[in-house]
Amino acid sequence: MIGAGLVDGAARWSARLGGATILLSALLVSAEVIARNLGLGIRLHAFELTNYAFAAAVAFGLSFAATQRAHIRIDVAYQFLPVSLRALLDLLAMALLTVMATGMAWYAWKVVRKSLALGARPNSTLDIPLAIPQSFWAIGLSWFALVSFLLTLQALMQLARRDLQALHESAGVGSETPTGETR
Numbered sequence: 001m002i003g004a005g006l007v008d009g010a011a012r013w014s015a016r017l018g019g020a021t022i023l024l025s026a027l028l029v030s031a032e033v034i035a036r037n038l039g040l041g042i043r044l045h046a047f048e049l050t051n052y053a054f055a056a057a058v059a060f061g062l063s064f065a066a067t068q069r070a071h072i073r074i075d076v077a078y079q080f081l082p083v084s085l086r087a088l089l090d091l092l093a094m095a096l097l098t099v100m101a102t103g104m105a106w107y108a109w110k111v112v113r114k115s116l117a118l119g120a121r122p123n124s125t126l127d128i129p130l131a132i133p134q135s136f137w138a139i140g141l142s143w144f145a146l147v148s149f150l151l152t153l154q155a156l157m158q159l160a161r162r163d164l165q166a167l168h169e170s171a172g173v174g175s176e177t178p179t180g181e182t183r
Helices: 004-037 046-067 083-118 131-160 164-171
Strands: none
Touching (some): 004 131, 046 131, 083 131, 083 164, 131 164
């Protein structure tokens, strides 16, 4: 698919951004604990900020999981099916992932709009508009929906070319036969 490498690369960078966000969260919590134990009286709002950061980091990481075919599937019978049927199930799984990701993004933006309309703010001393951290979360979920859609489009093009092996390799889960050979 044209741009598949670009999508994979961008998804990889979004996962790295998520990982860096979690690392920075850990550093922020550590700094606040140290400051508190030294009696410095510095308040960094680590608990609140890291909650926002974690939600955004997970949202951005979901797209990378999709490109790596790392989302959970139950594949009890899948491994015993022929490649042609597995490829069709892989396409169905990608399409359903796209529907779910799109729904998550839709409702995330609905939350952002509601927070903006209400002028919602947290019940804390940080007192930032909730729509700000919620927007990062919604952007991450929107990116996940876009990546899922592009992966589904790629699978559809592979199906149209009747390249079921490529479809299975790009959208499926790795499996082994009962004898241990890779299918």
